[in-house]
Amino acid sequence: MTTRTVGEPIPRAEDPRLLTGEGRYVDDIGGDALEVAFVRSPHAHARIVDIDVMDALDVDGLVAIYTYEDLRDRMAEPLPILIPHPGLTHGRTPYVLAKDEVNHVGEPVVMVVATDRYVAEDVCDRIAVEYDPLPPVVGIEAARSAALLVHDDVPDNVSAHLVQESGDAPSAIAQAPNVLELDLEIERSASTPLEGRGVHARWDPDDRSLRVYTSTQASTSVRAAVAAKLELPADRVEVIAPDVGGGFGVKIVHPWPEEVLVPMAAIRLGRAVKWTEDRREHFVSSAHERGQFQHVRVGFDDDGRLHGLDVTVWHDNGAYTPYGIIVPIITTTQLLGPYKPGAYRAEFFSLYTNTLTVTPYRGAGRPQGCFAMERTMDAIAEHLGLDRVTVRERNFIQPGEMPYDHGLTFQDGRPLIYDSGDYPATLEKLKKLIGWDEFAEYRAAARAEGRRVGIGIACYVEGTGVGPYEGGFVKVETDGTVVVATGLTTQGQGHQTVFAQVVADELGVPVDRVVVTTGDTRRFGYAVGTFASRAAVMSGNAVALAARQVKEKALRVAGEALEADPRDLELADGEVRVKGVPGASVPLSTVAVLSNPLRYAFDDEAKRATQFAGPSDPEKPPVAEGDEPGLEATGYYSPPRSTFANGMHAAIVETDPDTAEISILRYCVVHDCGTLINPRIVEGQIHGGVAQGVGGALYERMVYDDAGQLLNASFMDFLMPYSTEVPMIETDHLQTPSPLNPLGIKGAGEAGVIPGAAVLASAIEDAEGIRISRMPISPSELHDLRREGHGAADEAP
Amino acid sequence: MKPPGFTYHRPQTVEEALDVLAEVGPEGKVIAGGQSLVPMMNMRLAAPQHLVDINHLPDLGFVQVEGQDDGRSGVRVGATARHADVERDHDAGRAVPLLQQALACVAHPTIRNRGTTVGSLVHADPAGELTAVLALLGGSVELRSTRGTRTVPATEFFVGLLESCVEPDELATSALFPVPVPRTGSSWVEVARRNGDYALCGVGALVTIDDDRRVRAARTAYVSVGPTPVVLDVTDELDAAPLHTADWATVGRWAAEQLTPGDDIHATAHYRKHLAAVLTERALREAAGRAERGESAESAEQIDGATRARRVS
């Protein structure tokens, strides 16, 4: 029997290729393409007075220079707001090349096409753009005060103001026995995939078709966007995401200005043209996330049970809102985590600043929400003198209360209803894993050695697998290979492996016979994209549904060949067999041959399917009515709403009493993402997420000065953690299947990052006895907090 | 992040290199490991019109322990010896343990495989560990040009932020790190944001003890607290204290008061000063402990009975 692989930690099929340098990224494609560089705004806020290219024209190798003046028709209009929302009353998007005004450092102003990138940069250096600088709005405080405006026609710098309510939180809080207020702050970080963005476009003048390779998380939608902007028929545009070196959210945004400008140049010049983003460009011209101020009011009883929660969020959306207000919506809905808030009120202001645009980065607003909720839980515990896990336990939604309706609207426009999950069981596992109850002893022993240690905990619930849909195509080739295609893209998650596992099990074939293609509009045209921890849920189920149709047909066709009732047949080891009758079988490859009657024989396999090859009923058409040739099917999965994964992290940290250095001694994760297709890949996702969580908590930030200059736009000064900064990660799993989809899967892609800032703040606070209300935190900042006398670590419990 | 065009020179002898440097003058730059120069060129912060690649010059990759005219020994490091060569050189490690103690904190192994020790001195990064090591040991750099050869002591070598006294036509051919006097222990400690990053504050210490286990001399050196490395003589502060009663912490605080570090995006001046105090204490304590345990530098004679050289390829 073919062994089932779903649930098994099989090695990733893509690794040998990627680890031996055989990956093919955008920059590896078509080495003879012309190359693009951009003149980008050096100012955070300015009017463009003049662009003088005269000095650049005699540079050897220059091919073309484009400014806004050279754009026509729809290319001359602002980029779309990808996700419109009624609450986004003042959405603004940039032009593909700045028109009159720039609103952040890094905004593209001039596009240069040259024989190579070196020449293109030489040309950029010689183009003189004259600016009339305007005072910039930098940081949430400045945006909120609205003394200056980013966009003249956006009052108070507010792009959106949204309130969601469930019950009457203000009066529930007013009547509660205890009330606390917290002011919290999270700074900016960013996805920073190791491969930046990149676009390669070639125009075929004979075929009048355009092919675009782009490092994207949404190739089908890029295709639609490029076709729309360049006014081409969609069927004349192919978009392919080749190997993509990480996305983490930033590559879901589309079309980027470069994604339509490069194809435009390719068409106009009749040459292949490419642009490969460099690291400095990525820092100032892609997108950031995370920056928020939060004010929390919470009312609770003496047991620590919430009566009412009222949260206001000031969200820094940067210069533009191409991706709408998804991030603050997620913050204010996912903030609730595994808890019943009593009455809840959430209000947010999404604010413009003259800094880089904010769009989702792994976690997409959840880390901030988790921070608000978990800081609140810790504050309640401290106020009441209760164990921090006790307060959490008392507020958990119980398994018997599932599905649980929060009475709010989630980011997909659907009701926020948790489908399943066992939070008390998750907590029990975590307490055991980290040794929560034994920590007091450990702390005492450490203290005796003059060491300062603390423990922290943070819980989250993550809405995953948002719709609207994904599709999958499954085909059995006549040599027995199973070809699978799905439209969403891959940025390193291991989709080749997991989708192959799903299909292999459905069809009873060895997993290495299954070949998966993702993100190629030539192979699958309908798709949404890879984000929101949705790929396994959406495409996993879609390919399963397609494979089930293929199986049904295989049984039917084989039934005819074996003169057996399809109900007596089974698929295993690449064959269709009569159950319990050894020898009565037909290989799946033969079934594929039989399912496609042929006239022409071009090889031995084909010969077996031609009209004189075997017996067939002369009275019946070769392809039955309602049937189709080929052993293939297309399936779609469209969920009613999101499915909710959950997890809890705990960490033990040590802080140096002298240098204020912070080290993570242990980091434990208990995670429930429903049925595991491949535990190894889920663990990998968790590890990567935790690494980014640690980065966001202790290292990474975007340091803008008052003029709106990003001071740390390189990996020298933007401190992405090295492997030496990421702790050993100890994991354990629960598997509470989702009732919403056939495979019972929940998403796992973002989970690891969500509680990072919350759990480390909790642990540092515990070690230091200093209230931590702002993350990330550096040793220098912890030193300042100590000096301000916020804490008395030695008296801390 | 692509550099502007330049002319690439690959001299095969030192003389040829000096001729090219003399010819191109201020428009030229030596490239050694390229670990500092290439990023600057890619960001177009440096745009030399001529690059003189010294990696193909013969006989400059050495790390050798040699006797000096004044009877003291030293570790001489040639211009193309990599940090990793120095780090792994057994004799250099015995002669001047401080070299390896500090090198372990310089960047990451891959960068140490390419970056040169002499290049890091010429580059004069205020956070470069080797600048302080050279200054603390009272070392020197040998510079050659078509005009002649000169030996510049550390006190005159570091001129300012990212600025050493090397003239455009000069090639730094080697650096000398003298062996400290007998019964001297050393230490390098630093705090960096991430493993291998430039230090927020780094401190080197040399403590010499006498037969009664009293502090006879003690000096400390600092990176990342000013434009050039700072050396402090703390002998008087310790006042010949016996090792077990020496008040390292007070000396640390005194030392920090002598420094005027600045703010940057990773640390405030106050924090840096605080680190200087804490790290001075730790470095002195560790150096003293090593002196006491006899883990001190060895002279060339002790190592091999003779001056010896070893080419490192």
Ligand SMILES: Cc1cc2nc3c(=O)[nH]c(=O)nc-3n(C[C@H](O)[C@H](O)[C@H](O)COP(=O)(O)OP(=O)(O)OC[C@H]3O[C@@H](n4cnc5c(N)ncnc54)[C@H](O)[C@@H]3O)c2cc1C
């Ligand atoms: C990520 C990263 C982290 C790093 N971290 C550290 C760290 O923690 N501590 C540290 O000390 N360094 C660090 N470095 C720098 C590293 O040590 C460099 O190798 C060193 O500073 C310069 O050596 P190089 O051989 O690479 O010099 P190059 O980059 O080739 O040259 C640097 C400069 O010195 C000049 N130069 C070099 N050799 C000579 C010579 N023989 N004669 C005349 N001029 C010369 C060049 O013209 C140039 O101006 C780091 C580098 C990187 C990339």
